Amino acid sequence: MIAPMVPCVADKTSVPIIAQFQPARDKSLLALSARPLHIIAMERTDSPSLDALMLRIRDHRDRTAFAALFEQMAPRLKAYLMGKGGGAQMAEDVLQNVMLKIWHRAVTFNPEKASATTWIFTIARNARVDMLRKTIKPVLDPEEPDLQPNPEPGAEDIVDLAQASEQLCHAITTLPDEQKEILNLAYFSDLSHGEIAAKTGLALGTVKSRLRLALGKLRKDLR
């Protein structure tokens, strides 16, 4: 069951020009102030929902669904990858990698465990980290006896998860601007909290407390 869409309020005045972002190398405060901080566009055009598209891709290898998902997500993924410090060309290289992974790994998409946006976010983040760092990542053993697996989600949890993405988007639009800004930088930029503090001129404690407040409002479990 897919929850009805909660429209995320369109704020046309803050449509970001993320393509104009300077690479993260430029650390001067001046460069930051010239940048749009409101990375969240606060408008969504999803119809049908990403979850429905992902299920068509997973179950029917539906290229039309993939094309629709591409149109919704590829420009956002490119903006995300550029915000992470790479140039336009590198962002498109990683983007290609991410889109192919979405197609080839669709079989692992399970809307009961993670919504399509969450699943795509983790693929994009991992692809970017892998490409930049080439470090060894542990492949966790599902047989690990130490790790107690979570019980399978019940029907209620599944409804919760389907609604969660929409509710989260709505909740993000209602955050105070100062928290929204830190949330954006913490997820969308290539900056650690210390680097965000240095760039914005805020105390590190202020950055962390705004982020904690925002996360706590979005998910009570994250307080």
Add this chain to the structure above:
Amino acid sequence: MIHPTHHPPIDIMQEYVAGTLSPAFGLGIEIHLSLCSQCCEKRALLEQVGGAVLSMGGKAPLSSGLQQKIMAALEDLATDSEMAKSGRALQTQPLQDGDIVLPRALSQILRAAGVDDLTSLKWRKIGGYGEADLPLPLFAKKATEIPPGTFEDAPRVRLLRLAPGAVMPRHTHKGKELTLVLHGGFKDSAGNYEVGDLIFADSDIDHAPEAHYNGPCLCLAITDGPLHLTGPIGKWLNPYLSL
């Protein structure tokens, strides 16, 4: 069955989920996650927030022809097998040293780095305290910021071993320190720590950890600044030690 009671702070978890935490500290978080279902749930929630931020994010215009190029590559068999290869899990046995058994996640990483035997590491010992650097390629804070040839501020990833009841010299930290208990346990003035517990400390903490008496204690320690001895004798030793 492990139920850690000391967990990474939520802001460190957020940096980990966003991919902005340095790989060395990320390693400590990953090993903790492999032992802590509670933090796995937190990770899932933080990723959900990341997905929402992404789905509401701005758009960048794509090069013309990019969509056609990617659509055409969908059925590329070479890509298919490459994907399958990269998804294959490593099969490894946990590393052991006597009664001490390392978590699988850490064993996999060490084996991949060529460490098949903990005793082959270069251990430095002072009384009941021993430490060994782990030869892991995790040094750069960010790949885009690797200072050519200089790793002076690079985080260090070490195993620390305390004999039963042994006390570490009283110290504080010049930078951050992440400690993850892998075997046994220890206590300090702030609390008691068992297997799976993760302690994230900075220069605010001044402590002298003491291993439990019922066995040796093995910890993973990740530091991005030197320890600084603060005890009455220890402080005279600082210039002579490379802790």
